[in-house]
Amino acid sequence: MKKLLLTAMIVGTFSLTYAQSDYYNDYRRSISDVNWASVITDLVLSQTQANQIYALNDRYNDYNSWNRVYVSNPDRWxxxxxxxxERIMGHDKYLKFKNKYYKGQNPVAVYNRNKNNDKRYKHMDKKVKVYKHKNGNGHR
Structure with a gap:
C-alpha cells in the first residue's frame, strides 16, 4: 500500500510539473513570438513605455521565478x-497592438485555446463526430 501511495504521489508531482511547464512555455512564447522593437516603433511608444515593456518581458527570466508567483494558479499569468x-501602452495603442498581433482577439483567449491542444479529452472529438455521423441528424 505504501508503494502504491508513493508511486501515485511521484506521478502526480511529475504531471503537475509538466502542466506548469506548459504554462511557462506559453508565457515565454508570448514574449518571444512578438518583435517588441517593431511594436514600440509602430505604436510610437515613448522611451519610458519601451523600458517598461522590456522590464515586463524580463520579469521572469527562468521557470523558478515564474513558478514562485504562479504555482497556485498558472492561468493567471x-x-x-x-x-x-494595456496599462503601459494605454488603451488605444493596446487595441492597435492586439489587432495587429492577435487579429483582434484577446491574447488571454489565444493562449487559453492553445493550452488545451493534445490534452486528455481531445479524443472525445472523434467520438462526437462518429456519433453525429451515425445519428445522421446532428444532435448529440
Missing part, C-alpha cells in the same frame, strides 16, 4: 501580463 501591457 495571461491576465496579469496583458493587463500590464
Amino acid at each position: 495571461r491576465n496579469d501580463r496583458y493587463v500590464e501591457l
Whole structure:
C-alpha cells in the first residue's frame, strides 16, 4: 500500500510539473513570438513605455521565478501580463497592438485555446463526430 501511495504521489508531482511547464512555455512564447522593437516603433511608444515593456518581458527570466508567483494558479499569468501591457501602452495603442498581433482577439483567449491542444479529452472529438455521423441528424 505504501508503494502504491508513493508511486501515485511521484506521478502526480511529475504531471503537475509538466502542466506548469506548459504554462511557462506559453508565457515565454508570448514574449518571444512578438518583435517588441517593431511594436514600440509602430505604436510610437515613448522611451519610458519601451523600458517598461522590456522590464515586463524580463520579469521572469527562468521557470523558478515564474513558478514562485504562479504555482497556485498558472492561468493567471495571461491576465496579469496583458493587463500590464494595456496599462503601459494605454488603451488605444493596446487595441492597435492586439489587432495587429492577435487579429483582434484577446491574447488571454489565444493562449487559453492553445493550452488545451493534445490534452486528455481531445479524443472525445472523434467520438462526437462518429456519433453525429451515425445519428445522421446532428444532435448529440
